[in-house]
Amino acid sequence: xxxxxxxxxxxxMWLAAVLFVITYAVVMSExxxxxxxxxxxxxxxxxxxxxxxxxxxxxxxxxxIGLLTGMMVIVAITRQSGVxxxxxxxxxxKVNANPWGILVMISLVTAVTSAFLDNVTTVLLVVPVTxxxxxxxxxxxxxxxxxxxxxxxxGGTATLIGDPPNIMIGSATGLTFNDxxxxxxxxxxxxxxxxxxxxxxxxxxKLKATVEDRQRVMQFNEFEAITDWRLLKQCxxxxxxxxxxxxxxxxxxxxxATIAIFGAAALLLLVNLGKSADEQSxxxxxAFNEVEWITIFFFVGLFIVVHGVDSTGLLKVLAEKMIxxxxxxxxxxxxxxxxxxxxLSAIIDNIxxxxxxxxxxKAMAPSFGGPEGLMPLWWALxxxxxxxxxxxxxxxxxNLVVAGFAERAGQPIRFMQYxxxxxxxxxxxxxxxxxxxxxxxx
Amino acid sequence: xxxxxxxxxxxxxxxxxxxxxxxxTHILTHRLRHLPVVDxxxxxxxxxxxxxxxxLTLPKAVIMEEGLRDVSFTTETIDGLARxxxxxxxxxxxxxxxxxxxxxxxxxxxxxxxxxxxxGRTTSVPVxxxxxxxxxxxxxxxxxxxxLLVETR
Numbered sequence: 299x300x301x302x303x304x305x306x307x308x309x310x311m312w313l314a315a316v317l318f319v320i321t322y323a324v325v326m327s328e329x330x331x332x333x334x335x336x337x338x339x340x341x342x343x344x345x346x347x348x349x350x351x352x353x354x355x356x357x358x359x360x361x362x363i364g365l366l367t368g369m370m371v372i373v374a375i376t377r378q379s380g381v382x383x384x385x386x387x388x389x390x391x392k393v394n395a396n397p398w399g400i401l402v403m404i405s406l407v408t409a410v411t412s413a414f415l416d417n418v419t420t421v422l423l424v425v426p427v428t429x430x431x432x433x434x435x436x437x438x439x440x441x442x443x444x445x446x447x448x449x450x451x452x453g454g455t456a457t458l459i460g461d462p463p464n465i466m467i468g469s470a471t472g473l474t475f476n477d478x479x480x481x482x483x484x485x486x487x488x489x490x491x492x493x494x495x496x497x498x499x500x501x502x503x504k505l506k507a508t509v510e511d512r513q514r515v516m517q518f519n520e521f522e523a524i525t526d527w528r529l530l531k532q533c534x535x536x537x538x539x540x541x542x543x544x545x546x547x548x549x550x551x552x553x554x555a556t557i558a559i560f561g562a563a564a565l566l567l568l569v570n571l572g573k574s575a576d577e578q579s580x581x582x583x584x585a586f587n588e589v590e591w592i593t594i595f596f597f598v599g600l601f602i603v604v605h606g607v608d609s610t611g612l613l614k615v616l617a618e619k620m621i622x623x624x625x626x627x628x629x630x631x632x633x634x635x636x637x638x639x640x641x642l643s644a645i646i647d648n649i650x651x652x653x654x655x656x657x658x659x660k661a662m663a664p665s666f667g668g669p670e671g672l673m674p675l676w677w678a679l680x681x682x683x684x685x686x687x688x689x690x691x692x693x694x695x696x697n698l699v700v701a702g703f704a705e706r707a708g709q710p711i712r713f714m715q716y717x718x719x720x721x722x723x724x725x726x727x728x729x730x731x732x733x734x735x736x737x738x739x740x
Numbered sequence: 741x742x743x744x745x746x747x748x749x750x751x752x753x754x755x756x757x758x759x760x761x762x763x764x765t766h767i768l769t770h771r772l773r774h775l776p777v778v779d780x781x782x783x784x785x786x787x788x789x790x791x792x793x794x795x796l797t798l799p800k801a802v803i804m805e806e807g808l809r810d811v812s813f814t815t816e817t818i819d820g821l822a823r824x825x826x827x828x829x830x831x832x833x834x835x836x837x838x839x840x841x842x843x844x845x846x847x848x849x850x851x852x853x854x855x856x857x858x859x860g861r862t863t864s865v866p867v868x869x870x871x872x873x874x875x876x877x878x879x880x881x882x883x884x885x886x887x888l889l890v891e892t893r
Contacts, residue, residue, distance in 0.1 A: 380810065387813060426808045429801035514816065522813040706804040 311610040314348045318607045318654075321600075326646055333592040336599025343606035357605025358598055361469040362462075364555025366597070367589055369459060371562035372540065373419045374588030375569060376533040380525040382411070382423035387520035390431055395512035397437050397505035402494060404428050405445045409453030409490055413460045414541065417450040417696035418590075425703045434514045439709050441501035443700050444716070448493050448688050448723065450696045455684035456486040458544065458554065462593075463652040463683040467676050468554065470656045471669070475544035475554070481677055485734040489685070489727045496723055529569060536565040600653050608657040617661035626665050629740040632678040633732060635659070639682030640728045644689025644721065652683050674739035681731040689724040691716045743853055744846040746884055747867045747877030753778050754788055756834030760796060763788050763833050764825075776866045776875050777837055784868045784875040786837030796836060797825045843868045846876055850884075857881055 321339040325332050343349050349357070385407050393399025404424065411420040425446065432439040454461035458468040458478040468478060494502075524530055543550065543557035566585060570578045607613060624630040635655070642651055659675050666672055687694030691701050691713050704711045752770060754763055754777045766775055767790060774789040795803050798821075802808050842856045844867050856865055864880040 383808070383810075383813065422806065426801050426804075426806070429804075430799050430808060430811075430814075433799045433801055514820070517815040519813050519815060523810070525810055525812075703804070703806070706807075707800050 307610065310348050311612050313346055314343065314607045314610045315612055317342055317346075317348070318603060321603055322646070322650060325650060331592065332647070333595040333599065336596045336603065338599075340599040340602035340606075343602055348606045349602070349609060353609065354602045354605065357608075358601045359466065359469050361553055361555040362465050362601075363594060363597055365459065365465050365469070365558045366462070367594060368555065368558025368560075368562040369416065370589040371585050372533070372536065372558070372565055373415050374585045375529070375565055376415075376537065377419060377423055378525065379530040379533055380523045381530055381533070382420070383427050383523040384520050385411070386424050386427040386431075387518045387523055391516055391518065391520065395431075395435065395507070395515040397435055397507050398498065398502045400431060400435075400515075401442055401445055401497070401502060401505070404442060405449040405490075405494065408446045408449040409456075412450040412453035412696075413456045414537070417454045417461065417694065418699050421446055421450050421696045421699050421703075425700055429703065429707050431515055435507040435511045437505050437507055438501070439704070439707060440711065441497060441505070443704050443709075443711060444501075444719065445494070445497050447694075447697045447700050448497075448720075449490070451684060451687045451694050452486060452490050452493065452727070455681060456483045459558075461684045462597075462649050464680050465554070466649075466652050466656060467680055470660070471672075471676055473676060474548055476548075478680075481673075481738075482680060485681070485731060488734075489730050492730060493723060493727060496719075496726075500719070532565065532568045536561050536568070539564075596649065597653075600650055604650075604653045604657065607654070613654070613658045614661045617658045620658075621662055621665045628666055628671070628674065629736070631662070631666075632674045632735055632740060635675055636678040636682040636731060636735065637728060639679055640686035640689070640724065643683045643686030644693045644724060648683040648687055648694070652679065655679055655683075674735055677739070678731075678735060681735075682728065685724060685727045685731065688727070689717070689721045691720075693724075741850045741887075742846065743844045743848040743850075743867045743879060744876075746850065746853060746887060747846075747879045748883060749877040751776060751875075751878040753875065754833055755779070756785055756837075757832050759829060760793075760825075760831050760833055760836070761829035764793060764829070767793065772864075774841075774862070774864045774866075774878075776878055777833060778875045782875060783873045784843065784866055785834075786839040787841050787866065788833045788837055789841075792833070792836045792838065793825070796828050796831075797821050799824075841865075844879065845870045853879060854884065857884070 317339055321335055324330055324335045340354065344351055344354050386404060389403035389407050390400045393403055408420055408424055411424070425443065428442050428446065429439055432442055451461070455464070456479065458464050458473070458475040464478060467473065468475075540557055540561035543552060543561070544554065547554065547557065566582060570581055573581065620631065620634070624634060639648075639651065639655065659672060659679065660669075662675070663669050663672055666675075687697065691697050691711060701711045752766055752772065752775060754766070754775050756777055756779065763775060766772065774787045777785045777788055779785055800807075802811055841862065842860045842865055844853055844856065844865050846867055846869065848867075853865065857863065864878055866878050867876045868874065869876055
């Protein structure tokens with residue numbers, strides 16, 4: 299009996315590994331929608347007996363799912379207020395519609411907004427205004443779009459809620475919003491500043507616009523961009539409270555998902571007060587429709603698949619292999635995690651990668667003196683996975699959204715042309731991260 | 741009765757190489773909303789319409805898919821917009837055609853013609869030969885209405 303049990307577990311380890319590799323391969327091929335792939339693979343994990351349903355559901359990180367969904371609802375409502383257009387125009391006018399000044403300001407707006415809201419929504423709302431401004435100024439939009447891709451991914455790295463990898467890491471480790479800000483924001487500020495340098499040298503110093511064209515942008519009335527002041531006030535109050543909740547989460551004894559979902563519910567309540575039942579249904583449905591269900595179900599399926607692999611002990615074996623490789627040296631492990639996650643995230647989706655790395659890094663705890671000792675590794679994973687997304691056009695979903703806009707504006711961003719510039723700049727940001735990790739933790 | 745009997749067999753047409761300025765003049769002088777564009781063999785390529793002109797006049801950031809939904813913050817005057825249109829006056833119409841507008845065939849039944857106009861919210865529909873893709877004529881709503889009101893008495 300004992301023997302057959304051993305064989306079964308070795309068998310399920312192989313089965314899980316094969317399922318996992320196929321899932322990755324099919325997601326990378328982009329032939330089948332990633333939500334479908336993840337859910338089919340998750341179903342097979344259960345049907346083929348690697349996991350039972352109960353174990354599968356335990357594998358889903360509902361804190362991540364809740365935080366993502368809640369923030370998506372809040373953003374779906376907030377975007378209707380026109381606040382993003384306001385910020386873009388306001389910042390452009392602050393620098394007297396100077397082309398390079400606008401590039402810097404729009405990049406900063408993108409970075410700060412991406413730090414608190416999701417990157418895709420940020421670029422979706424800021425790119426059209428930027429294109430209007432560059433069209434008025436008759437300047438090439440390419441450097442602006444290039445810089446926005448970088449800013450959204452760099453900004454997103456700075457906080458717990460900025461980028462899905464951080465949400466997952468925070469949720470799995472209990473690291474708080476403040477931990478992320480305290481440990482990541484300083485290096486992000488440096489990286490943001492350093493990234494603008496090559497952009498200035500390559501394009502920025504050549505950007506010129508005539509006085510009349512600049513005058514046209516100066517005449518934009520940013521306050522007219524706000525479509526609904528009441529809505530804006532409601533959204534800003536709720537976002538303010540949600541951020542307050544994240545900052546004081548530890549003292550409030552609340553987890554991120556509770557804060558985000560409660561914020562979403564409170565905002566829905568505020569905007570629907572006094573509306574008829576019919577109108578309420580329409581509004582609530584519209585807000586829910588904007589939730590990216592493909593992403594959410596991709597996460598659900600993926601968590602189950604990774605949990606399946608993890609439960610067979612495969613990731614533990616891999617973790618031991620990796621530690622054997624680095625000789626149990628924390629610095630070497632951190633550097634390997636940072637650089638490999640950066641390069642892999644430039645090519646593949648960073649979400650499945652991070653979902654796999656989390657249990658793998660957790661399994662290393664005994665070698666580095668318990669969970670506390672893993673801190674530098676979490677920051678290495680976050681910096682690598684988030685910043686690596688800048689390396690190629692397919693590295694992050696925000697990149698693809700910007701590329702789509704560029705295409706429609708008649709200024710397509712070519713894959714190779716982008717990679718040739720972006721990959722070295724991305725590696726530069728990883729080099730800065732390496733120095734930072736050594737200086738502060740290793 | 742089919743599209744064949746309703747259509748105007750000699751409509752004003754454009755070549756893809758004609759300029760936007762020429763098209764605009766035709767639209768204004770004949771008060772036409774849609775001008776069919778044909779190649780040298782008379783094959784239908786698409787329609788240049790008043791909507792093409794509006795698109796030409798507006799910035800790309802506004803007309804593109806998922807572009808700005810609201811531009812009430814702009815202060816551009818009619819002069820500015822006129823200049824924008826003038827600057828593009830020498831562009832060929834070929835790249836501004838709408839190709840997904842509904843078309844009919846000579847044997848399309850009258851009721852289908854009317855339904856297409858209603859569903860497509862369009863006032864004139866090109867009639868195109870199914871096989872050769874040649875433009876046979878154009879049906880304006882006025883032709884249909886005239887037949888309905890005048891000729892049936």
